[in-house]
Amino acid sequence: MPSSNLNGKHFEVVIIGAGMAGLASGIRLGLAGKESIILERHNASGGLNSFYSIDGHKYDVGLHALTNYVEKGTKGTPLTKLLRQLRIPYEALDLSxxxxxxxxxxxxxxxxxxxxxxxxxxxxxxxxxxxxxxxxxxxxxxxxxxxxxxxxxxxxxxxxxxxxxxxxxxxxxxxxxxxxxxxxxxxxxxxxxxxxxxxxxxxxxxxxLNGVRTIIKALQDKYRSLGGIRKMRCGVDSIVSENNSVRHLILDDGAIITADKIISTAGIVETMRMCNNSSPEVEDNIxxxxxxxxxxxxxxxxxxxxxxxxxxxxxxxxxxxxxxxxxxxxxxxxxxxxxxxxxxxxxxxxxxxxxxxxxxxxxxxxxxxxxxxxxxxxxxxxxxxxxxxxxxxxxxxxxxxxxxxxxxxxxxxxxxxxxxxxTGHINGAIYGSRDKVKGGETHLDNLFIAGTDQGFLGIIGAMLSGISMTNLHCLKD
Ligand SMILES: Cc1cc2nc3c(=O)[nH]c(=O)nc-3n(C[C@H](O)[C@H](O)[C@H](O)COP(=O)(O)OP(=O)(O)OC[C@H]3O[C@@H](n4cnc5c(N)ncnc54)[C@H](O)[C@@H]3O)c2cc1C
Incomplete structure (x- = not known):
């Protein structure tokens, strides 16, 4: 019996992964009034860029530095553009x-x-x-x-x-x-x-000052305020296709769900394995x-x-x-x-x-x-x-x-x-596969890649990737 209570449900968009790219993608969809769900296998958001505690001591993973820093209002720069796309105020990131x-x-x-x-x-x-x-x-x-x-x-x-x-x-x-x-x-x-x-x-x-938690909180709060759903400890086991389209997703707990579109931030080889569509050429890209x-x-x-x-x-x-x-x-x-x-x-x-x-x-x-x-x-x-x-x-x-x-x-x-x-990244490869999928398209017409393996890297890059792939493939019309 699936424990996620999602069996049989349908969503406009399913996002695989609650890292920077997945959260940014969810916010764009929420702002456009689309119903989305983010499915995350781990128990915390952030993916490669997360945090943990041991014996009361807090540690950040990722985030040495948020790159692309500019002062508030600096026009035409990635940070300003991405905050505008996500409707998140500059102050929410509390940057020093x-x-x-x-x-x-x-x-x-x-x-x-x-x-x-x-x-x-x-x-x-x-x-x-x-x-x-x-x-x-x-x-x-x-x-x-x-x-x-x-x-x-x-x-x-x-x-x-x-x-x-x-x-x-x-x-x-x-x-x-x-x-x-x-x-x-x-x-x-x-x-x-x-x-x-x-x-x-x-x-x-x-x-x-409080590290990556501040950035993740700003993204999660925004996504939640737009009605977005986030399911933790809820991995996608496989993607089943028919006639070049995704027919349904099977979750780790056996639940079956359907969606008009799927955005995967899990990585290109990882996603192809979920589709049972790997090959020596695909695996060579690990x-x-x-x-x-x-x-x-x-x-x-x-x-x-x-x-x-x-x-x-x-x-x-x-x-x-x-x-x-x-x-x-x-x-x-x-x-x-x-x-x-x-x-x-x-x-x-x-x-x-x-x-x-x-x-x-x-x-x-x-x-x-x-x-x-x-x-x-x-x-x-x-x-x-x-x-x-x-x-x-x-x-x-x-x-x-x-x-x-x-x-x-x-x-x-x-x-x-x-x-x-x-994070599920094969080999623990921080920057993902060698060859990127710049346009985000896959062999299935409603499955798209965003985040690390689309090609914009780092914290800001992953968010920009989530935004641009969502704009391109889910919101263009
Ligand atoms: C040590 C380290 C230091 C770094 N330092 C910096 C830095 O200083 N500055 C900077 O800009 N960047 C830094 N980065 C890079 C940055 O963290 C990443 O580029 C960025 O966070 C990638 O985000 P993403 O959303 O593309 O992917 P990810 O963070 O990998 O998110 C993918 C998510 O998908 C989930 N997932 C995978 N498979 C499934 C599945 N089947 N079902 C459900 N969920 C699944 C994973 O658990 C993960 O949460 C660092 C990274 C590391 C590891």
Missing amino acids: PQVQSRIHFPSCELVFKNEFSHLESQVAEQFPNEIDGFRKLVETIRTLDAFNLGNQFISARATIRSYFKNPLLESMLLCPTMYYGSSTEEDMDFGQFAILFRSLFFEGFARP GRLSFTETITLFEDQPKALGWEDTIIFFNTNDAFHYKSPDDDLVDPRSGVICLPNNYAYPNGQNLEHGILRITALAHTEDWFKLDPEQYKIKKEFWFNHLQSVALKILPNQSKSPHTLPSKIIAQDMFTPKTVHRF
Whole structure:
């Protein structure tokens, strides 16, 4: 007997997944007076960008930084446009801007802030022979029609290289952009690079004091106020088709429901598996990039330890490699250090404890092969290893280069296995499949893809994807 009470029900639109894309899609439908239901397999909304508590300590997954930050009312920018499309007031996100961030390579550092001129002056200072090329590249990025859904893949590496003589600057610009949104190894699409470059450097970083909860609450409240229904612990097991259309959906509890249209944010390969329509070509598109992340809560504020940056994108060699590690569980050569305390929160407020998060590339398959004991041992090993890498990059007043110079209150770590468990993404692939479905269409005429695998990545990107795919496929008429 199905426990969801949905058996036999019909909806105008069913949305699979209550992540950023699914919630944004539901709001657009609600604003247009359409009846929708969001089905989520997990017990919390947010998907890749969620939160949890252990022993009374709150942790965010995702959200180092909300990209695309602009001040209220800045016209023509993605954040302003998306808030207008969702009819959510700017204040609801409670955003505070970053202090400053850094791209750290052994022989060079570039500091950047939410004002683009800061990065430009850093490039002029560190790479005086490249500043003209940099300005030309910036102009190309500024004028590119990067959101055109018909754009073909153009190599970002080759394009950037054509502007510079020094490969170091190419690597330094690719490191943050690839970490914040490349689903492909070693290179990325130039259009995607341009979208990320704008969102990181032309616009900037911000964070709500209460983290990702604030963003999820704003979306959930809006969806609920429009009459939208959200069913948690209610996964879609399979999608049954007839004559090139979805006939019905079978839920995990066996309930059968029907819908005029279905928007899936679960991923393209994951959705094809639900349709029983996988093939070697489809499976070949499974994402190969995942991360592991350490999270440490400690007694002091980072500033008291001399740690002033918000985000540090680091690389310990001058050449930058962005790929699934060849021969180990983690590639500690590069990564991202995030200090969520280092945002300019209002009225001197801050997080109760210092927080240090270290993200690095992780093997997408080998973490799944470990038995529980080995998994625990390897997690502990890599936690300590990544922490000592980060302590070499952060200003470190400690006598021991391996010891955090503050009393540790709690710590945790996630791996690709954790990502898979809580989001269903095969291999725990953070940025989903390699080849995106830019138009959102599938082999079935009423089933559409939105979110990570449609191609707009990150928190803002996923919401924009939910909005644009819903506008295009459900609201055009
Ligand atoms: C560690 C980490 C750090 C990040 N940092 C940042 C950052 O600082 N800034 C930034 O902009 N982005 C960041 N991101 C990326 C960002 O979180 C994602 O790009 C974005 O949240 C993707 O949203 P989505 O809705 O497309 O997909 P998802 O969040 O994956 O949502 C899909 C949802 O579908 C559900 N689902 C799957 N299968 C089924 C099924 N069969 N039935 C029902 N439900 C199903 C899943 O449980 C999930 O909730 C980070 C991600 C991670 C993991």
